[in-house]
Amino acid sequence: MENSDQAMVERLEAAANALEKALIWLEERQGALAGEVEKISATVEQGRREQQLAEKLENAERELAELKAASTHPVLTQLRKTMPAATTEMLAKHGIGEGPVDVRTLDAALSGLSLEQRIAVKAQLLRVGAIA
Helix, strand or coil, X not given: CHHHHHHHHHHXXXXXXHHHHHHHHHHXXXXXXXXXXXXXXXXXXXXXXXXXXHHHHHHHHHHHHHHHHHCCCHHHHHCCCCCCHHXXXXXXXXXXXXXXXXXXXXXXXXXXXXXXXXXXXXXXXXXXXXXX
8 A cells, every 4th residue: 555655646746746847837928928918018009109199290280380371470470569769769860760661771870889789779670570
């Protein structure tokens, strides 16, 4: 009986070892399969994100085109449309009034000012659309 018990114990140990090896193999395989699924899902999510970004870009380009079409000078429509009183008075002393300003007349009127002051006056005139 001891020989048969001994043989049975050996067979049970062999079976346990075989089951343990199979379990290790299954765990490794499951880990590998889970990694493949994660890669696939990450690829799908990235594709969706790219599509969302492409749609946002299209919307932004469409809005930009609409804004350009609505106004030839979108920056000028948002800026101040009047000149400071000091600039208006200085120009009036040189015979430059309302409406478009001749560049030669403007340069002659601004000749007594410093370079920075001339640039400031011309910038103000550009903002109100008096010169182009």
